[in-house]
Amino acid sequence: MMTTPNGSETIQIYRVYIKATPEVIWEAITQPEWTVQYGYAPLVDYELRSGGAFKAFANEGMKAFGCPDVISDGEVIESNPPRKLVQTWRMIMTPELAAEAFTRVTYDIEPVRGGVTKLTVTHDVTGAPMWGGVARGESESSGAGGGWSEILSGLKTLLETGHPLPFQSGPA
């Protein structure tokens, strides 16, 4: 997979431009009412302070597929609303994923112009090759979703049109 020349660090970067304010994007990332409406549609629970806990819960659809209640955990490293959120993030849906290292996700939210905001997600998946593969969308054909591409395109559509993407796999 993707390794930097020093051979140890593995980073993925995703960027999307959204016609929405940084405040709205911040809410859409950190509040469960929003997160159930795009991407994998989990219910997130953030303690938005440095050292605060992060958890993501399965929605009803995921539970029907046999997902455990808590699908991700981690810790908030930096919470600077509405511009920057840094957290660790581990997937614990399966024992194999749970055994991987905690990854690190950084959200940079930057207003550009004309009401457009640039959202950059930097995901350091060092030590978590499976989570890294899911994040990259490598397992989309086997039903694990399109990773960050699906999450961020879903977020853009939701915020710009007020409706989720028609084919997202969220809860009923």
Next chain:
Amino acid sequence: MDDNLVFKALADPTRRLLLDLLFERESRTLTELESHVAMTRIGVMKHLRLLEAAGLVVTRRSGREKLHFLNPIPIRLIHDRWIDKYTERRTSALVNLKTNLEAK
């Protein structure tokens, strides 16, 4: 992000090769990318700039090095907006055909 820039960026074989290289393994330096392309450094830089303008490549500094990453989101958005629209129609046409044939 402007769709025209994305389509234009994708319309060139060298730029598609650069994207394939970044898909294979991310965070590559210019020197590394250059070694895979039969082209001058300046030429590769030009292509990378175009890819960056289209949002398909994102760069990040790591010490003295500038690393290049593939950003797949613009392609995903084109997929969501265009391709999915047409494949969906084709799928439903097949479903209709099946329903009609089975009704006979």
